[in-house]
Amino acid sequence: MLTPADVRAALRRYWLIMAAVMVPSVAFLLVVLSSISHRIGHTGTDMSRGLRLIAPMAIFAAIVLPVIFYVQRVTLVKCPECGKPIYPKQVDVVIATGACANCGAQIIDGQSSNNRWRGP
Numbered sequence: 420m421l422t423p424a425d426v427r428a429a430l431r432r433y434w435l436i437m438a439a440v441m442v443p444s445v446a447f448l449l450v451v452l453s454s455i456s457h458r459i460g461h462t463g464t465d466m467s468r469g470l471r472l473i474a475p476m477a478i479f480a481a482i483v484l485p486v487i488f489y490v491q492r493v494t495l496v497k498c499p500e501c502g503k504p505i506y507p508k509q510v511d512v513v514i515a516t517g518a519c520a521n522c523g524a525q526i527i528d529g530q531s532s533n534n535r536w537r538g539p
């Protein structure tokens with residue numbers, strides 16, 4: 420059984436790591452793009468100029484998307500029943516209902532986060 424505090428802590432961890440990963444990555448992408456567009460100047464056709472800007476974005480996406488999936492897999496709380504992660508947009512619903520947004524199993528320990536069951 421999870422507690423609302425577990426879910427919220429995982430969400431906080433997720434956003435912290437996501438910000439730590441995304442902010443420098445996006446800054447790097449912008450630096451690369453502006454240096455490329457500066458270097459390209461007004462030479463070449465519109466299409467070849469566009470391609471030279473799209474390529475770094477595609478490479479960026481190819482690197483960053485797996486990182487996002489990895490961060491989600493590592494930080495987000497997983498449903499003990501179906502094993503699927505509880506995504507940020509589902510957290511409020513999961514905490515309010517106590518049920519997994521994917522399989523509907525009761526995964527949150529009632530509203531009794533103050534007196535947790537501490538085992539036998």
Ligand SMILES: [Zn+2]
Pocket residue numbers: 498499500501502503519520521522523524
């Ligand atoms: Zn589930």
